[in-house]
Amino acid sequence: MKLSLKLGLFLFIAFSISMAGLYTYAYLSPKLDLKTSGSLYIYDNEENLVYQGSSTNEWANIDEISPDLIKAVVAIEDKKFYQHHGFDYLRIAKAMYLNIKNKGIVQGASTISQQYIKNLYLDFDKTWSRKIEEAFLTLELEVHYEKDEILEGYLNTINYGQGNYGVVNAASFYFNKKPSELTLEEALMLAGIPKSPEKYNPVADYDKCKSRALLVAQAMVNNKTMSEETYSNLFKEKVDIYGERKDNNLQMLMYYQNAVLKELENINEIPKSFIDSGGLKIYTTLDLDMQTKLEENILNNPTGDDAQIASVIIDPHTGAIQALTGGMNYATSQYNRAISSKRQVGSTMKPFLYYAALENNLTMASKFSSEETTFNLSNGKTYSPTNAGDLYANKEITMAAAIAFSDNIYAVKTNLFLGVDKMIEVANRVGIKAEFGENASLPLGTTELNILDFANGYATLAASGYQKETYFIEKVEDLEGNILYEREKENKLVLNPNYVYILNEMLANTTNANFADYTTPTALTIASKLSNKYAIKTGTSNADYWIVGYDEDILMLTWMGYDEDKNITQQVRKSARNIWADTIEDITKDKEMHWYKTPNNVVSVPLNAVTGETTNDKGKMAMYYFVRGTEPNYSPEQYASSSN
Numbered sequence: 001m002k003l004s005l006k007l008g009l010f011l012f013i014a015f016s017i018s019m020a021g022l023y024t025y026a027y028l029s030p031k032l033d034l035k036t037s038g039s040l041y042i043y044d045n046e047e048n049l050v051y052q053g054s055s056t057n058e059w060a061n062i063d064e065i066s067p068d069l070i071k072a073v074v075a076i077e078d079k080k081f082y083q084h085h086g087f088d089y090l091r092i093a094k095a096m097y098l099n100i101k102n103k104g105i106v107q108g109a110s111t112i113s114q115q116y117i118k119n120l121y122l123d124f125d126k127t128w129s130r131k132i133e134e135a136f137l138t139l140e141l142e143v144h145y146e147k148d149e150i151l152e153g154y155l156n157t158i159n160y161g162q163g164n165y166g167v168v169n170a171a172s173f174y175f176n177k178k179p180s181e182l183t184l185e186e187a188l189m190l191a192g193i194p195k196s197p198e199k200y201n202p203v204a205d206y207d208k209c210k211s212r213a214l215l216v217a218q219a220m221v222n223n224k225t226m227s228e229e230t231y232s233n234l235f236k237e238k239v240d241i242y243g244e245r246k247d248n249n250l251q252m253l254m255y256y257q258n259a260v261l262k263e264l265e266n267i268n269e270i271p272k273s274f275i276d277s278g279g280l281k282i283y284t285t286l287d288l289d290m291q292t293k294l295e296e297n298i299l300n301n302p303t304g305d306d307a308q309i310a311s312v313i314i315d316p317h318t319g320a321i322q323a324l325t326g327g328m329n330y331a332t333s334q335y336n337r338a339i340s341s342k343r344q345v346g347s348t349m350k351p352f353l354y355y356a357a358l359e360n361n362l363t364m365a366s367k368f369s370s371e372e373t374t375f376n377l378s379n380g381k382t383y384s385p386t387n388a389g390d391l392y393a394n395k396e397i398t399m400a401a402a403i404a405f406s407d408n409i410y411a412v413k414t415n416l417f418l419g420v421d422k423m424i425e426v427a428n429r430v431g432i433k434a435e436f437g438e439n440a441s442l443p444l445g446t447t448e449l450n451i452l453d454f455a456n457g458y459a460t461l462a463a464s465g466y467q468k469e470t471y472f473i474e475k476v477e478d479l480e481g482n483i484l485y486e487r488e489k490e491n492k493l494v495l496n497p498n499y500v501y502i503l504n505e506m507l508a509n510t511t512n513a514n515f516a517d518y519t520t521p522t523a524l525t526i527a528s529k530l531s532n533k534y535a536i537k538t539g540t541s542n543a544d545y546w547i548v549g550y551d552e553d554i555l556m557l558t559w560m561g562y563d564e565d566k567n568i569t570q571q572v573r574k575s576a577r578n579i580w581a582d583t584i585e586d587i588t589k590d591k592e593m594h595w596y597k598t599p600n601n602v603v604s605v606p607l608n609a610v611t612g613e614t615t616n617d618k619g620k621m622a623m624y625y626f627v628r629g630t631e632p633n634y635s636p637e638q639y640a641s642s643s644n
Contacts, residue, residue, distance in 0.1 A: 347522075362399060421438060432454060465499075468490050510524070
């Protein structure tokens with residue numbers, strides 16, 4: 001006998017013995033609970049179920065599912081499903097050959113059993129340890145369950161796009177039907193979606209979904225479960241797409257759910273092994289009414305182009321994130337800009353500079369000249385920032401006016417006067433996680449920041465100097481109701497409440513028409529929309545527009561711009577401002593809102609809005625706030641003339 005033949009025989013026997021041992025081990029292992037393993041149930045802040053993840057309460061038995069769908073799925077996903085024992089070894093060998101030949105992944109070889117096991121997990125890690133674990137679980141699945149039971153579980157857990165997991169949800173959402181009522185064409189469309197749920201679902205792209213469905217049909221012809229004649233008569237008429245969810249139909253809600261799952265992955269108190277096998281009930285901070293109003297106002301203020309959005313609404317009392325979107329439509333783009341992107345924040349960085357200024361003995365009335373300026377820097381270089389529209393006061397203005405106008409010259413002068421490290425220290429203190437380079441342009445927001453991290457910083461200002469990490473998850477339970485994790489409340493004072501109050505009063509002047517001078521306050525265009533007082537700051541870079549505003553009870557931060565670096569339009573600026581204002585108004589309607597109580601150590605003085613001098617012109621007057629003892633040394637007569 002030739003050596004190669006002997007070696008081949010030896011390898012075959014060794015492989016057979018190994019597989020027999022593995023199947024025996026799998027048979028002796030505990031039986032998997034298919035309807036609860038890896039299931040996720042996400043609840044809003046009123047404990048209403050808003051999301052069912054890898055598994056679903058609505059479970060269709062195999063005899064309640066269209067036979068056409070069953071045949072279609074087997075044909076396109078795993079034509080030897082009823083013959084193999086968990087793995088299609090010839091298919092694996094063919095896939096390996098093609099992938100090696102093409103120097104890349106061009107074909108997969110997962111069986112329905114393997115895919116079903118993956119559906120029971122929170123992540124799809126491609127590490128060898130995970131692949132080995134999945135292989136063992138696939139063996140356990142095959143030895144403990146009949147093929148129809150495995151297929152039933154697979155169809156009830158697969159991702160069908162648009163936030164639909166499982167055949168019951170998918171049939172209801174796309175066609176307003178039960179799984180047993182699907183037509184052949186509808187079954188083909190559903191069978192094709194899991195290849196790429198965001199690409200092939202009929203709501204995102206009907207034509208791509210139809211093309212994929214025809215590939216599924218051809219696989220059925222090849223598998224001899226559809227005749228050529230039936231194939232040739234498919235899709236003679238367009239299939240009606242229902243495209244609505246019975247409970248809610250929010251196209252941006254999945255961004256919030258995505259953020260919840262990201263936070264879940266970082267909770268150390270919940271063992272990964274339990275997550276994989278036990279199922280979880282996740283109670284979140286989601287306010288579904290706020291989420292709905294946010295989405296409605298985004299859709300009601302279109303930009304007319306491919307601009308994207310990220311927005312968060314936060315409770316300043318706790319840091320709870322009550323609503324969030326990371327894009328315009330999760331079905332067309334799953335990239336969650338709110339938690340994953342980094343953008344230049346523009347002038348929305350300035351409040352952290354001006355807090356540092358207040359903390360270092362400057363006041364609302366401190367003055368610098370606003371004029372075209374070239375700065376000579378310590379490194380020998382020069383820096384020549386400009387104001388928006390090249391508009392300058394060409395005179396001294398106060399810090400209060402500089403914030404209202406978002407004057408860049410004043411900001412750079414303040415930054416260099418204090419020392420560039422002062423603003424960085426404040427930004428780090430309030431929870432903005434970023435590496436800042438010490439440079440003159442820092443207060444103009446030239447550093448790229450993560451949107452949610454940036455919101456952390458503003459949440460500290462909204463909470464009067466108390467740092468509260470923003471969060472999505474209140475508690476996590478197992479399916480038996482045992483608490484695995486519960487959020488601990490944070491309340492760490494990191495800023496002086498006196499200075500924060502003064503800063504917040506300055507930010508409220510961005511809608512104060514009394515500041516109109518060489519330019520107008522940056523948020524004046526939305527002032528007529530607002531029923532309550534808010535601290536507001538806007539910011540702009542070439543590709544980004546920001547607006548953030550808050551009071552004691554609510555904070556909302558909104559970014560609009562483009563994924564590709566191109567200049568934002570005036571329409572983007574207008575849409576972002578209106579989205580912010582309209583959403584805040586809708587959320588706070590019929591609610592008692594609260595502005596901050598003046599601290600005992602803070603006094604107010606009516607002064608000229610722009611110059612900080614005494615005035616008797618009420619149309620040019622604004623309230624200036626000072627820590628007691630730092631107010632201007634005007635005579636009682638001058639104060640009296642200011643208030644008349």
